[in-house]
Amino acid sequence: MRFWSPQQKYLLKVLNVTSCMRKSQVLPLLRRQFDISPNAIAPICRQLRDAGYLREFDGIISAVGPHYEPFIPQALDLIFAILPRETLLFHRESHTALYALGEQSGLLVRVFYISQKQDLFALPDKEEVATQKSVLTVLLLDDAAQAAYIPPHFSCLVAYPDHTGKLTLQQHGGGKQHET
Structure with missing residues (x-):
């Protein structure tokens, strides 16, 4: 069982509703909820991608599942x-x-x-x-x-x-x- 940070949990929650977003939209989304550094976005997304919870293609991140x-x-x-x-x-x-x-x-x-x-x-x-x-x-x-x-x-x-x-x-x- 993985333990996700509050930022990762929130991003997954939003992606479960929206199904996708531009990778550039992750920072403004997380900044509204958390005091987060721009340098933290890449590791947050990479860990979720490596665990199979999201995918990245052409600047878009999406939840794994149906198309967006x-x-x-x-x-x-x-x-x-x-x-x-x-x-x-x-x-x-x-x-x-x-x-x-x-x-x-x-x-x-x-x-x-x-x-x-x-x-x-x-x-x-x-x-x-x-x-x-x-x-x-x-x-x-x-x-x-x-x-x-x-x-x-x-x-x-x-x-x-x-x-x-x-x-x-x-x-x-x-x-x-x-x-x-």
Whole structure:
């Protein structure tokens, strides 16, 4: 039986929910929970990889098990930008959504990956959105043109990659654009 550090246990717990993340996202994740040195990340990941609990490929670490959803690293980027210093609790209800609750603010960030316009029909209806407080919904799109299919009553942020792959964040229905 292995004895894992609190940092390794926390990383495994998050990976059990998210299934993957960029290796560069491990430090900001662990810094929120622990006072950790950047030099500690490599040994933490190496020990878990050598024990068969995670795998690394092309800058992505993932939990051993079913394949991971490629939108998750972008969803984590958005969550880290929206809740920059908070300890996070992660949850998933489907393979196209990632939820994160900021423990200090109580803000729930819901990131939905929308791969095509038909997926927009699965969004919560107007009444469900109106009853929720301290919830921020972000739609992660493959293309900016998909935003035209979002119902006008749906209040959210829209994120999509530009031609360089950088995410552009925009308020639905207008507003300022921001880059993450």
